[in-house]
Amino acid sequence: MEGFCFARCRFTRLVVAMQLVMGVLVICISMASLHRFYTTDALLPGGLDDPARCARFHGAVAGGYSGFDIRALADRVDEVLVQLAELQDKLEATALKIGKKTKKRKGKGKLQQQENMTMTEFQRFLEDEVIHPLYGAHIVLRLIRIPRPDPDGGAPAVDPLVNFFAAEETRKYVTAKRNREGRPGAYGANRTYGSIGHACVVMRRELDEYMSYDVGALCPDDWDLGQRLMLGGCDPLPRRRCLARASKLFRRPLPINESLWALPDDGNVRWSRYHCRGYRCLSARNPRRGYDRCVGCFDMDREKQRWMQGSNGTTLADFRMEEVLAVKPGEIRVGLDVTVGTGSFAARMRERGVTVVTTAVNLGAPFAETVALRGLVALYAGLGQRLPLFDNSMDMVHTGGVLDGWVDLQMLDFVLFDWDRVLRPGGLLWVDKFACARKDLDDYMYMFLQFRYKKHRWVVSFKSRDEVYLSALLEKPLRS
Structure with a gap:
């Protein structure tokens, strides 16, 4: 007693x-x-x-x-x-x-x-x-937002129409999310906008240019202008009544049993808006390839070894695909891959009978075209857009390379809640080598842990002296 x-x-x-x-x-x-x-x-x-x-x-x-x-x-x-x-x-x-x-x-x-x-x-x-x-x-x-003075010494810049909406959650969503400590983001911008339409007011000149065309004729070769509008928050783009252009040298794609792990023909891509003019230029050995977020992702021999047993993964944060699928044998049928890449994750999953949709944005290279020419589904969408998928419809959400320690906490919060919305109960969230500074790790870990998912795997390993990798395999609980 x-x-x-x-x-x-x-x-x-x-x-x-x-x-x-x-x-x-x-x-x-x-x-x-x-x-x-x-x-x-x-x-x-x-x-x-x-x-x-x-x-x-x-x-x-x-x-x-x-x-x-x-x-x-x-x-x-x-x-x-x-x-x-x-x-x-x-x-x-x-x-x-x-x-x-x-x-x-x-x-x-x-x-x-x-x-x-x-x-x-x-x-x-x-x-x-x-x-x-x-x-x-x-x-x-x-997440408290305090106005910051302009670098030129002027007054703090405030996003237009932020105070136009009554609901505070709406104001939070439409406010531009600055990258943490000025770090470069996945999409090459220093801030990310939520796609709710108000950003078209900011980008009125670009939108007017995008909608200036001859009705019924060939569309201008301006996909990069449309992508700039998307990443600036002016999304979804308005429909246009013009005919989309294709490469003059377009050839029939390879059969599916060959296309998964082979680079497409150069003639099937319009290269006019890229630094490179062919896939050979996009090699990891070329220091001026025009992009830097996906080193080696156009090297099919290297890509074919990823997530496989006996691959050259050097850290505990490298999960093997067979080990992940063994957590839910037979239950992973459809999934979403939010990444910067050429669809290699979806290709590897397709070999195992799993259909994966890959989000792709052309960041200095034809990522979206490459995913489609490999016989996979490319969802042309950025982080600021609500996923065009219904609630509880995905067996898996995989992310790698697109989210890193540059991302604003509030923006990450909106993104993760959207992933939680489309992931079904019992579905898996695979966080694949999320990289961040060691001092920021606690903040980012909470963002993932707040959903109370079941932990199947949770690994933190060193990337460098001041940076770490976070890899996790989490299962969504049933909520009703």
């Missing part, structure tokens, strides 16, 4: 300590918010004593901070404070409940049945009631 009381007292002290920490944290955040409010003049040269500076901050001067959504910032801070306050109340109630049970038990003697909490129950309590709310508050704080 003494050991039981000791365990209970230790747990009570732990809960009380957490309660005190939460209380101090709430007080610190509140004081920091008030300090930021009362010292706003420190952000403005000349202080708030200068009427011109004050007017500029409050939006009276055109081009100042008038477009910045102060209300959204206040809502985010309030949301964090509410979450922390709720966590504090929950811990206080738990500590009080434990204290009452301990007093009753002491008065009833040794015949009282012990209700000791096991280590598993204690771990589940910490994860569900403490760690998860703290992580949520942490991510909310990290």
